[in-house]
Amino acid sequence: MISTQRIARVAGYGMTQAADAYVYRPTCVEEINKIFDEARTAGRKVTLRGAGRSYGDGNIGSETLLIDITRMNRILSWDASTGIIDCQSGVTIENLWRFCLEDGYWPPVVTGTMYPTLGGALGMNVHGKNNYCQGTMGEHVIDMDVLFPNGELKTLTKDDDLFYAVISSAGLLGVITRVKLQMHHVASGNVDVWAEAAQNWDEQFALFEKYEHNSDYMVSWVDCFAKGAKAGRGQFHGAWYKDREDLASRVAEKQDLPALILGFFPKSLVWKVLKLVCNRPGMRFLNAAKQFASSTIGNNKMHDQSLVAFSFLLDYVPDWRKAYEPGGFIQYQTFIPKEHAKAVFAEQVRLQQEYKLESFLGVLKRHRPDKFLFSHAVDGYSMALDFKVTAKNRVRLWELAHKMNDLTLKHSGRFYFAKDSTLRPEDAAEYLGEGLPKFRKLKSKLDPEGLLVSDLGRRLKLS
Ligand SMILES: Cc1cc2nc3c(=O)[nH]c(=O)nc-3n(C[C@H](O)[C@H](O)[C@H](O)COP(=O)(O)OP(=O)(O)OC[C@H]3O[C@@H](n4cnc5c(N)ncnc54)[C@H](O)[C@@H]3O)c2cc1C
Numbered sequence: 001m002i003s004t005q006r007i008a009r010v011a012g013y014g015m016t017q018a019a020d021a022y023v024y025r026p027t028c029v030e031e032i033n034k035i036f037d038e039a040r041t042a043g044r045k046v047t048l049r050g051a052g053r054s055y056g057d058g059n060i061g062s063e064t065l066l067i068d069i070t071r072m073n074r075i076l077s078w079d080a081s082t083g084i085i086d087c088q089s090g091v092t093i094e095n096l097w098r099f100c101l102e103d104g105y106w107p108p109v110v111t112g113t114m115y116p117t118l119g120g121a122l123g124m125n126v127h128g129k130n131n132y133c134q135g136t137m138g139e140h141v142i143d144m145d146v147l148f149p150n151g152e153l154k155t156l157t158k159d160d161d162l163f164y165a166v167i168s169s170a171g172l173l174g175v176i177t178r179v180k181l182q183m184h185h186v187a188s189g190n191v192d193v194w195a196e197a198a199q200n201w202d203e204q205f206a207l208f209e210k211y212e213h214n215s216d217y218m219v220s221w222v223d224c225f226a227k228g229a230k231a232g233r234g235q236f237h238g239a240w241y242k243d244r245e246d247l248a249s250r251v252a253e254k255q256d257l258p259a260l261i262l263g264f265f266p267k268s269l270v271w272k273v274l275k276l277v278c279n280r281p282g283m284r285f286l287n288a289a290k291q292f293a294s295s296t297i298g299n300n301k302m303h304d305q306s307l308v309a310f311s312f313l314l315d316y317v318p319d320w321r322k323a324y325e326p327g328g329f330i331q332y333q334t335f336i337p338k339e340h341a342k343a344v345f346a347e348q349v350r351l352q353q354e355y356k357l358e359s360f361l362g363v364l365k366r367h368r369p370d371k372f373l374f375s376h377a378v379d380g381y382s383m384a385l386d387f388k389v390t391a392k393n394r395v396r397l398w399e400l401a402h403k404m405n406d407l408t409l410k411h412s413g414r415f416y417f418a419k420d421s422t423l424r425p426e427d428a429a430e431y432l433g434e435g436l437p438k439f440r441k442l443k444s445k446l447d448p449e450g451l452l453v454s455d456l457g458r459r460l461k462l463s
Pocket of ligand 1: 172
């Protein structure tokens with residue numbers, strides 16, 4: 001009998017999709033096995049959740065037994081001479097850098113926030129601003145333990161086909177319980193960062209092309225309100241690791257983000273200010289102001305920045321997502337082959353303007369393809385977009401997203417489950433191609449009772 005005291009409301013990070021589930025927080029493999037048994041006895045399904053940083057419905061499951069992996073957060077071994085770390089899958093990106101930086105190591109791939117767990121990061125196979133040169137998180141895993149719903153615990157390496165299926169399968173094949181990861185050596189805790197304003201789409205792409213063979217990170221912001229000759233304007237950042245040994249900059253406390261913004265304003269209050277401008281006119285103004293600042297202050301200059309400040313910009317503003325309350329927001333990210341990227345992104349932005357539903361934040365990244373089963377990457381670019389959701393705009397926003405989906409599919413683009421709320425089953429089937437039947441075959445073998453589900457898997461009819 002499952003205790004009703006376990007029932008809790010869980011939501012995707014965008015707060016637009018939520019579910020009531022029976023929440024369990026296991027600390028070891030044996031406890032996870034027991035949860036599978038309980039689900040069988042009760043005739044219920046199981047959903048996996050890490051830190052809940054996926055925006056949509058990949059980490060929630062209505063009326064399921066939800067395994068929250070965050071208490072499995074022990075570091076099992078660390079070898080500072082090789083940079084190899086072995087840990088339980090609830091260890092977060094933050095835990096990794098705090099533990100290893102002093103010895104001169106940084107996670108090989110980090111997301112725009114430091115809070116994801118390794119299990120969740122591998123469930124989606126996350127990428128960073130260095131995807132074009134370092135690939136995804138999965139590419140840096142040496143081996144990992146996976147518990148399948150049939151009770152089998154397997155250690156998988158890159159020699160196993162299953163390795164490439166479990167990583168990226170959005171928690172639908174097995175539970176990653178332990179991960180051995182190769183960390184990246186850094187001499188300094190700081191990076192050299194180059195900032196350059198782009199005045200239109202052509203300049204944006206020219207900057208990525210200029211630096212793609214000789215940089216460690218690249219990312220660019222896009223003003224989705226700009227039109228005509230100014231469409232696509234924004235600010236590009238490239239970054240380079242430093243060669244000179246600098247122990248002082250590697251002390252974790254030196255990396256901590258400041259509690260005050262501009263030296264006087266408590267960052268814990270910033271979301272309240274953001275909420276005041278979290279509307280079309282406010283965001284049009286903020287984007288224009290940012291473009292003005294980008295084109296003047298610090299433009300075409302190299303500056304020194306801590307790895308944490310450069311990597312986790314969004315963590316500067318605690319609770320920033322509350323600015324989008326009460327309706328929440330969706331994140332939308334498509335990955336387009338390089339030959340079509342400029343035209344597709346320009347059209348996506350034009351469509352947003354036609355619908356008067358411009359994304360409040362646009363971010364461009366460069367990617368490379370990988371061999372994971374549900375890979376999202378291509379040899380090309382992605383544009384990530386944040387859309388505020390309200391009761392009034394919801395239907396039109398989904399209509400806009402479906403138009404952008406069609407455009408993506410027409411140009412052999414791909415989508416990303418960590419950022420998805422709007423895909424239809426036929427969209428997923430089309431971009432996943434032969435990956436979907438392969439997944440279904442594996443699913444029927446490893447999880448014949450179909451115990452592992454998520455609301456995303458149900459929405460997209462993956463199983
Ligand atoms: C501010 C912000 C910035 C972001 N920036 C980026 C970015 O730059 N690049 C990027 O790629 N993503 C980015 N993301 C998305 C985020 O990194 C991914 O959604 C990541 O998967 C979140 O990890 P999590 O621990 O929160 O997992 P959750 O969101 O809780 O779960 C993710 C998936 O993994 C599955 N899962 C969880 N634990 C396990 C396990 N132990 N074994 C198997 N499957 C499991 C879940 O079922 C789910 O499908 C960002 C998110 C936010 C909020």
